[in-house]
Structures are given as C-alpha cells and as structure tokens.
Amino acid sequence: MTLREATPDERSSWDDLVWGNPGGPELYQLDSYAQIKAPVWRARHLVHEHDGRPAVHALYLYRAVPPFGELWYCPMGPRVADADHARACFEDLRATGIGTPFAVVLEPSVPAEGPQDREQLIASVPGMREHPDLQQGQHTVLVDLRPDEEEILASFRQRARRHIRKTDEAVVEHRTDEEAFATMWTLYAETMERAGVERRSQDYHQGIWRRYVDAGQGHFVLARPREGGDVEAGAFVIHRGELGYYKDGGSLRTRDSNGLQYRVQWEAMRWCKQHGASTYDMYGAPPSWAAEDESHKLHPLVQFKTAFGPITDQVGTMQLVLKPRVFRVWDRVGMPVYRRLTARANPLFY
CATH class of the missing domain: 3.40.630.30 (Gcn5-related N-acetyltransferase (GNAT))
Incomplete structure (x- = not known):
C-alpha cells in the first residue's frame, strides 16, 4: 500500500486521470473544484496505489486549524469501486507521512443499497465516525x-x-x-x-x-x-x-x-x-x-x-480520526469556535 504525492506529469494531466478512476469520474475531484475552494482550502493531489488494483488519483483539500493541525477533506472521494478498496485507501491515510492531519472527512464512491452498508463500512474501520453528508451528490x-x-x-x-x-x-x-x-x-x-x-x-x-x-x-x-x-x-x-x-x-x-x-x-x-x-x-x-x-x-x-x-445511492460522508485526543478537543471546542469565526464568509464551513 502506498499513498504518495502526484508527480509533475500526473499533475499536468490530473483531470484526465481523475476521469479514469476505478470508481468513475467526479467533478469535485477536478482541479477546478480545488480552485473554487481556494484559498481557504489548499489542495493535495495524492495517489493511492495497491497491488492488483488500479491507482486512485484523489484530490484532498486541507486547511490549517491551529493549534490542532490540519483538517483534510476528500470531496466525493476517493473514487473507488467497492468497500474493500475504500478500506485500503483509509489505511493509507493512517500511515501517511504527508502533512499533519488529525482527521480526514471522506466521501468514498462505494455503492449502497441501504443504511446498513454505510454502518458496516464505518464499523469495519478503526477510528471511523459518522459525519453528516456534505455533498448532495451522494x-x-x-x-x-x-x-x-x-x-x-x-x-x-x-x-x-x-x-x-x-x-x-x-x-x-x-x-x-x-x-x-x-x-x-x-x-x-x-x-x-x-x-x-x-x-x-x-x-x-x-x-x-x-x-x-x-x-x-x-x-x-x-x-x-x-x-x-x-x-x-x-x-x-x-x-x-x-x-x-x-x-x-x-x-x-x-x-x-x-x-x-x-x-x-x-x-x-x-x-x-x-x-x-x-x-x-x-x-x-x-x-x-x-x-x-x-x-x-x-x-x-x-x-x-x-x-x-x-x-x-453511495455510502455517504464519514470522518476518519487519526489523532483521537486532538480530535476530541477539536470536536468539543475547536470546531464550534471556527464555525463562529467563519460563519459570515461561509455558513457551511466546508
């Protein structure tokens, strides 16, 4: 399993690579969406690589929220075709040495036939939590x-x-x-x-x-x-x-x-x-x-x-907690404070 930053060649053809992801194309994974969310959210263009599976080119947005570190968000991604591939990508995030994320909000393109599919995926991943849906396209x-x-x-x-x-x-x-x-x-x-x-x-x-x-x-x-x-x-x-x-x-x-x-x-x-x-x-x-x-x-x-x-249907939005102690303080104190500070510019925060 590998999570790495995209090469310059991959960056130059990012949108085409996203369009070929195993979970299908997605507008919110393109460079244009990263530009829309800038400068509040900055972009990391990352590649998930797993033996026997096609690479997943994933746009991660992140913002620094001192003193907690970085909050990451993968809008409508990663674009995978099934729950097993999603879990492999989640493990990549747990082992990443890129940035300082304490939590990652994820919207994997895993099909769902009912709420039980979401519940089972969350329960099968250590540190994964419920999160309200952010994008209507789920x-x-x-x-x-x-x-x-x-x-x-x-x-x-x-x-x-x-x-x-x-x-x-x-x-x-x-x-x-x-x-x-x-x-x-x-x-x-x-x-x-x-x-x-x-x-x-x-x-x-x-x-x-x-x-x-x-x-x-x-x-x-x-x-x-x-x-x-x-x-x-x-x-x-x-x-x-x-x-x-x-x-x-x-x-x-x-x-x-x-x-x-x-x-x-x-x-x-x-x-x-x-x-x-x-x-x-x-x-x-x-x-x-x-x-x-x-x-x-x-x-x-x-x-x-x-x-x-x-x-x-897809399984919807969820949140992977990478640093539990930091996240507890963020969830109880940090997030409410940041929401108040940014409410005028963006009432939805994300």
Whole structure:
C-alpha cells in the first residue's frame, strides 16, 4: 500500500486521470473544484496505489486549524469501486507521512443499497465516525442518455412526460452571457429561499458558474413559457466528456412556470446527449430509503427528480480520526469556535 504525492506529469494531466478512476469520474475531484475552494482550502493531489488494483488519483483539500493541525477533506472521494478498496485507501491515510492531519472527512464512491452498508463500512474501520453528508451528490438520479430520445422520454414517469408535453410552446435558450448570470441567480435565490434551504453568497455561486463557463464546460438553460414571455425557470448545467450534470436550478412560482422545470431538464439532457454525454446526473436527492421522509432537507426535490428515474445511492460522508485526543478537543471546542469565526464568509464551513 502506498499513498504518495502526484508527480509533475500526473499533475499536468490530473483531470484526465481523475476521469479514469476505478470508481468513475467526479467533478469535485477536478482541479477546478480545488480552485473554487481556494484559498481557504489548499489542495493535495495524492495517489493511492495497491497491488492488483488500479491507482486512485484523489484530490484532498486541507486547511490549517491551529493549534490542532490540519483538517483534510476528500470531496466525493476517493473514487473507488467497492468497500474493500475504500478500506485500503483509509489505511493509507493512517500511515501517511504527508502533512499533519488529525482527521480526514471522506466521501468514498462505494455503492449502497441501504443504511446498513454505510454502518458496516464505518464499523469495519478503526477510528471511523459518522459525519453528516456534505455533498448532495451522494444520492442522486442518473439518466441513461444512450438510447434514442423517444426511449429516454418513455423511461420517465408519467408526471415528467405530461409536463414536458404541456410546455411544448416554451422557448428554451442555452446561454453564457452576463445577463444569464443575473437571471439565474434571481431564479436560484428565490427557489432556495422558498424552500428554506441554507445557501452560500451570490459571489460564491456566480464564481462557480463563471469558472465552468470560462472552461467551456458550463452553461445556463433558461426557459420562457412562450415567445415574448419572461424567463421563469432555469438550470446551470455542466458537461465534460460522457457526463452531464445538473448543478443548480430555480423557477418562479407562477401559473405559467408550472411544469417548466421539467422542460428545462429535458432540453438540458437533449443538449448533453447531442454533445456526447451518455449519462446525465440530476445531482442531489435524499437517500432512496428516506425518500418518504418529509423531514429530510432534500425531500422537496423527490417528486421532481424521481420523475426522471430512481435514486442511486453511495455510502455517504464519514470522518476518519487519526489523532483521537486532538480530535476530541477539536470536536468539543475547536470546531464550534471556527464555525463562529467563519460563519459570515461561509455558513457551511466546508
């Protein structure tokens, strides 16, 4: 078992290496995400190597939190295909001589059929603890874009097909202009406020959108209910290679906008398919086993997203404690203090 820093050659082709990980590609493991989280979080590009298994190229973010040391975070990673490979990566972290981590927050890409899979993985790793999920993509809806459009449409639930047919007069625009940034923020902010969901600042979200737009990987899909109408629904979509992602969305609550988000998603899928994507990630849902739990923060999205397909689950976020004494003080005192100090800039800390 080996955990090492990526070589200069690996760093120069990092995104392509991440795209080939055994657990599949992931946006939050790319250099672009590290740049989004800088300068608060710094990046370490590390490689897990194990005999008989493909290498795992893992982006670890870390921040110094004096006097405790370094807190590490592997967003939506490491990208492994099964629990045994995940455990091997966790052991690498226990033996690492890189940096001074006292704890590592992990989001391994291990499939889960129920909460027992998460519980079993945590119980099987010394020092592993529960942690609330940080990224919504742990549980998501994946739409297969490989069939023809009629077959894809037929795979949706009746609710989605009905709304798509009902909005056939809608005018849908694929845009990256400055006005589109402002329009999308209005739709997104109003939707998040209506749902009571905590969000980061306008600068943060628009900064993310701009980074992907500038990289040629992101654009806005905006919809008007009819020719000459106002934009009343929209989404920010990211596309890289064989994957399309629904990153953010929003709509007004008006009579005309009813069902318009279904049209937005369908046109986003069609665009991604036409540009080479074979999978469309709806990005973010409750766990499939909690889909009926009305107290779950993502429950309002269930009816909408599952109209396009079933929920796919991973084991979720967990935390590996490497220095128990340091961690106890951090957990009881340090983390609450740091949260208060950074709340204005980032209410979510991570």
